[in-house]
Amino acid sequence: MNWRGAFAIFDYEMKRFFRTITQSIISPVISTTLYFVVFGAAIGARITQIDGVAYGSYIVPGMIMLALLGQSIANASFGIYFPRFSGTIYEYLSAPISAFEMVLGFVGAAAVKSLLIGLIILATSYLFVPVTIMHPFWMITFLVLTAITFSMFGFIIGLWADGFEKLQIIPILIVTPLTFLGGSFYSIKVLPPFWQSVSYLNPVVYLISGFRWSFYEVADVSRDVALGMTAVFMVLCLSGVWWIFQTGYRLKS
Amino acid sequence: MPPIIEISGLSKTYKTGFSALKNINLTIDKGEIFALLGPNGAGKTTLISIICGIVTKSTGTVMVDGQDIGPGYRKTRQMIGLVPQELHLPIFEKVGDSVSFTRHLFGLPRNDAHIEKVLKQLSLWDKKEAKILTLSGGMKRRVLIAKALAHEPRVLFLDEPSAGVDVELRKDMWNVVRDLREAGVTIILTTHYIEEAEEMADRVGVISKGEIILVEDKKVLMEKMGQKQLNIILEKPLEALPQKLGALGFALNEGGSQLSYKYDSKREKLDVAKLLAGVARAKISYSDISTQQSSLEDIFLGLVKQ
Numbered sequence: 001m002n003w004r005g006a007f008a009i010f011d012y013e014m015k016r017f018f019r020t021i022t023q024s025i026i027s028p029v030i031s032t033t034l035y036f037v038v039f040g041a042a043i044g045a046r047i048t049q050i051d052g053v054a055y056g057s058y059i060v061p062g063m064i065m066l067a068l069l070g071q072s073i074a075n076a077s078f079g080i081y082f083p084r085f086s087g088t089i090y091e092y093l094s095a096p097i098s099a100f101e102m103v104l105g106f107v108g109a110a111a112v113k114s115l116l117i118g119l120i121i122l123a124t125s126y127l128f129v130p131v132t133i134m135h136p137f138w139m140i141t142f143l144v145l146t147a148i149t150f151s152m153f154g155f156i157i158g159l160w161a162d163g164f165e166k167l168q169i170i171p172i173l174i175v176t177p178l179t180f181l182g183g184s185f186y187s188i189k190v191l192p193p194f195w196q197s198v199s200y201l202n203p204v205v206y207l208i209s210g211f212r213w214s215f216y217e218v219a220d221v222s223r224d225v226a227l228g229m230t231a232v233f234m235v236l237c238l239s240g241v242w243w244i245f246q247t248g249y250r251l252k253s
Numbered sequence: 254m255p256p257i258i259e260i261s262g263l264s265k266t267y268k269t270g271f272s273a274l275k276n277i278n279l280t281i282d283k284g285e286i287f288a289l290l291g292p293n294g295a296g297k298t299t300l301i302s303i304i305c306g307i308v309t310k311s312t313g314t315v316m317v318d319g320q321d322i323g324p325g326y327r328k329t330r331q332m333i334g335l336v337p338q339e340l341h342l343p344i345f346e347k348v349g350d351s352v353s354f355t356r357h358l359f360g361l362p363r364n365d366a367h368i369e370k371v372l373k374q375l376s377l378w379d380k381k382e383a384k385i386l387t388l389s390g391g392m393k394r395r396v397l398i399a400k401a402l403a404h405e406p407r408v409l410f411l412d413e414p415s416a417g418v419d420v421e422l423r424k425d426m427w428n429v430v431r432d433l434r435e436a437g438v439t440i441i442l443t444t445h446y447i448e449e450a451e452e453m454a455d456r457v458g459v460i461s462k463g464e465i466i467l468v469e470d471k472k473v474l475m476e477k478m479g480q481k482q483l484n485i486i487l488e489k490p491l492e493a494l495p496q497k498l499g500a501l502g503f504a505l506n507e508g509g510s511q512l513s514y515k516y517d518s519k520r521e522k523l524d525v526a527k528l529l530a531g532v533a534r535a536k537i538s539y540s541d542i543s544t545q546q547s548s549l550e551d552i553f554l555g556l557v558k559q
Binding site: 002003004005007008009011012019083086087088090091092093094095096097098248252253 | 267268305306307308309326327328330331333335337339341342343344345354355357358359360361362400
């Protein structure tokens, strides 16, 4: 096992994150503040509570998930895409480093970066609304599993993309809509029955629901179902990454 | 010298159906400088890329110091350093950080003394805090070499190292390569600059259309295939070659201002007096006489054209 090699990739990616600290940290803090202003103050004035939780507090897990998914995908996809784009991928491919170690470095760094941002958003939320974490262990579990899973998903996108446009297309056209429609800012129970059924096809519903449960013990689906669905998506992403390295897809000709 | 790289039956066909390498068999000895010559698209970079792990082979085996590049990839890649043809560099990084990163990527612990030695050897020490982005093309090429040497490889591949490099840097690089050879590193270089191969290589391989068409000791090759040429510079240009001189084997060159006589120095003893007497009999006056030996480039071009 080439731990040093894997750590070198991890360290390199983390340094890139801290080099662009303003963009990495200030930007999500500003977004969170805006969400509180728009959703918390404007909509919160009309919807006072959902499932017994004040609206402002209710949306905190959804906001964290929204940032976590976006950041995990963006960090991991850019992390692997840029060496491909600039040609420096040769260095990784010619090093005595296994596929697993490469994934560990890139995905590990992307997951840690998005976790940091998630925690910063959580800390920012405390400035605006009261936040309770009833099950810290499960909160961390959902946070970590989601960060890893979506960082792997981002890694796959970064390998699949053959241009900057493609790098953005899945996050913008699929992930962001799924997150907004996945109950980030509302409970899907408020939707008409048909749209509730449709929402259950959205994997993000389960992630947000499980995560919200760990805060307030309120959820659209049970914790175990949420955990199971997160695991299913993780296995799918793992299979995708495994297949890519077996076939050398977009890496080796 | 025992071999350090043994390639047998190596072929590569891309998904497009293009056959880049066809049944390559090649052995590189420990400590030698091997020059791989070939025109564009001959398969030089594909061959190097397969050995280094960047491109997958279709068939055949490649052994590096007795280890198969497939199952033994960790050991083989650990031994190999690669300087790619293109300037593929992380341009936003600092020179020193980037070279250290490569060392760590190869699983080696930090070694500031080695990094300093490599950077000094390549005249990069005073640039170690500079961002790669700010360097000239030649300096970037040096950074690529420094990165390839960061993990102390035993085999170094230089893929067109002199492409776009000025004469001074090229000579610096040759010195570095010589130092590395002294230290026991095996060097494999692909080049368009025949003078580079002529200057440095112990052995020369010629690849064309995915096939190795010749592997020979450089000196033997030049002796075996080299021709000499006697040149007589005329005082006044001729419009046509006199028939008698043509019969002696002369050719008229340089717009009629030079008579040339080609001969094989190994098989034929040159009778200069006889040739000059022939020129005198034709009442042609000349100002200078010289001989020239065919270069590796002439030999290479001759082989590739066949």
